[in-house]
Amino acid sequence: MKADVLVRTDWNRKSRRITRHTIRRMLAHWQLYVILLPPLLYVIIFHYIPMYGIQLAFKQFQAMSGIGGSPWVGFKHFDQFFNSPSSWRIIRNTVGISLYSLAAGFAFPILLAVALNEVRGRFFKKTVQMVTYAPYFISTVVLVGMLMQILDPRIGVINQFITLFGGDPVNLMGKAAYFKSIYVWTTIWQGTGYSAVIYLAALSGVSKDLQEACVIDGASKLRRIWHVDLPAIRPTIVILLVLSFGNVMNVGYEMIFLMQNSLNLTTSEIISTYVYKVGLVNANFSFSTAIGLFNSVINLILLVAANYAAKKFTDSSLW
Amino acid sequence: MEAHPNRLMKESPGDRIFNVATYLYLAIVFVLVAYPLIYVVSASFSAPSAVISGKVWLWPVEPTLNGYEAVFKNKQLVSGFANSLFYMVAGTLINLVMTVMAAFPLSRKELFGRNLFMAIFLFTMLFSGGLIPTFLLVRDLGLLDTRWAMILPVALSVWNLIITRTYFQATIPDELYEAASMDGCTDFRFLLRMALPLSAPILAVMALYYGVGHWNSYFNALIYLKSPDLQPLQIILRNILVLNQLDPTMMQDFEVLQRKQGLADIVKYAVIVVASLPVLLIYPFVQKYFVRGIMIGAIKG
Structure with missing residues (x-):
């Protein structure tokens, strides 16, 4: 009993000393807190206050009463969404486009980076790198504009090719069946060079000694890439995979929205564009917030799950 | 550069095949990426009749500047260009100030509660309020249809x-x-005299990232701006390229010409080139900074 009290007072004294020390340290550097204040206010206002607004998903928004004063309606909006015939099509489109672009696009940047890493002609390497990186800087609007010009049934170069070989012009942007492929391959065209730079950065860290040892042991180039280069960039690959799983529900809605037309909407409507149309075009705030919340929660779950899997099966993870 | 390990030994036949395959692969990728870019530029300089009849494959046919003339006569495009320039410069300045003001204290061990503050920032990457709550906030702050709406929400x-x-x-x-x-x-x-002068390289990288982001974005303008005279370039481009709405005042100007030559089709190519030019022109000079930025980011993963 006595010992216990002694220990406790000792602990109290120590903790008080730590607190005093901490306060003194905080006071000495009060200016750091002042500097941090504006960015902190920014995230609180522009990121955390909207999170408070998520309650709209469970309310019926009334303009007069505002977010706080609107009446609760429970899961009404979620019921409405999941019972509507279009909901599953929209979810299927979102996940489908996402997985398609993950499966089709994931290997290209790695291939490009590994190939560029093998090239010794500096001029050739620089030129290829610069040109493949350039599309990343083309804005979404311009990219879709280019796409529509090139795929145009009348003046587009693709259809001029088709007619050259005796085929009939096709309105490619108007065919629902082609939408996913057009979107995915356009993003691959735009993003491969950019993503390759990340892998190139990782490849530049591969140890030269290891490479030389392989050469002396008579390993072929292919074996060296397989046994030295790829393991070296494995953490980067894993982390980028985890990140893309965390973005499965966030397909590039800015681009898809621009590519949509009444003819391809059955395959091109995704959750984010639907949220925009329901919420801001039709001003159905609560319903739209509910769908948006569903989207964010699924995303968060996927990211956490992917990170958990990465941690379990490999030695690299986001956190 | 030190000697590449490959030079230490004679290459085996397998390695030589591998080399050829590598160069072939890169050449194909190069052509696939470069061709659409070259085609768009060539089409913008070609006579409309040549583009429509499919004579343009690689280089301009019957070169003309008519398309560009129409672009620079279009008042909407010019005003969009000026607006975008403003959003880019003002937005990037605020971005830089805010980024440094957040990054500097959070990089110091002396900041008690540093991990907590960092967590507050990081959590916003995992989860967000979503479109409507953010829109309502911007509306309630009275920012709708003001220039601030293009800058503050993405500060x-x-x-x-x-x-x-x-x-x-x-x-x-x-x-x-x-x-x-x-x-x-x-x-x-310390921040002003020591940290800032030491951080010039990272500020250049950040300015580029933020600047290109402002220049290329359209979605915030779509949801927050209504007035025609506040619209950035990307919204005007969307009207012309995606929605096929050429400004009627502009149409009158060259309606006669258009009937004769189908100019509207070529104007689109010229618009694409003019809108991408500022970024693509400085890009070769700043490319190494972008690469460096990615590398710094890659350290942390």
């Missing part, structure tokens, strides 16, 4: 904050900071 990118913070931690040694503190240098002074 800071947490991703860029992480990169800048990593840079600060790597380049400003704790000893330097402690020594300055001992000598009575305040944190304000």
Whole structure:
């Protein structure tokens, strides 16, 4: 009993000393807190206050009463969404486009980076790198504009090719069946060079000694890439995979929205564009917030799950 | 450059095949990426009749500047260009100030509660309020249809904050900071006199990232802006390229010409080139900074 009290007072004294020390340290550097204040206010206002607004998903928004004063309606909006015939099509489109672009696009940047890493002609390497990186800087609007010009049934170069070989012009942007492929391959065209730079950065860290040892042991180039280069960039690959799983529900809605037309909407409507149309075009705030919340929660779950899997099966993870 | 390990030994036949395959692969990728770019530029300089009848494959046919003339006569495009320039410059300045003000304190061990503050920032990358709650906030703040709506909601990118913070931690040694503190240098002074001059490279990278982001974005303008005279270039481009709405005042100007030559089709190509030009022109010169930025980011993962 006595010992216990002694220990406790000792602990109290120590903790008080730590607190005093901490306060003194905080006071000495009060200016750091002042500097941090504006960015902190920014995230609180522009990121955390909207999170408070998520309650709209469970309310019926009334303009007069505002977010706080609107009446609760429970899961009404979620019921409405999941019972509507279009909901599953929209979810299927979102996940489908996402997985398609993950499966089709994931290997290209790695291939490009590994190939560029093998090239010794500096001029050739620089030129290829610069040109493949350039599309990343083309804005979404311009990219879709280019796409529509090139795929145009009348003046587009693709259809001029088709007619050259005796085929009939096709309105490619108007065919629902082609939408996913057009979107995915356009993003691959735009993003491969950019993503390759990340892998190139990782490849530049591969140890030269290891490479030389392989050469002396008579390993072929292919074996060296397989046994030295790829393991070296494995953490980067894993982390980028985890990140893309965390973005499965966030397909590039800015681009898809621009590519949509009444003819391809059955395959091109995704959750984010639907949220925009329901919420801001039709001003159905609560319903739209509910769908948006569903989207964010699924995303968060996927990211956490992917990170958990990465941690379990490999030695690299986001956190 | 040190000798590449390949030079140490004679290459085996298998390796030679591999080399050829590598170059072939890169050449194919190069052509696939470059061809659409070259085609668009060539079409913008070609006679409309040549483009429509499919005579343009690689180089301009019957070169003309008519398309460009129409672009520079279009008042909407010119005003959009000016607006975008304003959003880019003002937005990037605020971005830089905010990023440094967040990254510097968060890079210092002396900031008690640093992990908690960092967590507050990082959580916004995982979860967000979504479109409607954010829109309602911007509306309630009275920012709708003002220039502020293009700048304040995107005043800071947490991703860029992480990169800048990593840079600060790597380049400003704790000893330097402690020594300055001992000598009575305040944190304000240290930031202005020591940290900022040391961080010029990262500020250049950040300015580029933010700048290109502002220049290319359209979605915030779509949801927050209504007035025609506030619209950035990307919205005007969307009207012309995607929605096929050429400004009627512009149409009158060359309606006669258009009937004769189908100019409207070519104007689109010229618009694409003019809108991408500012970024693509500076790009070769700043490319290495972008690459460096990615590398700094990659350190932390």
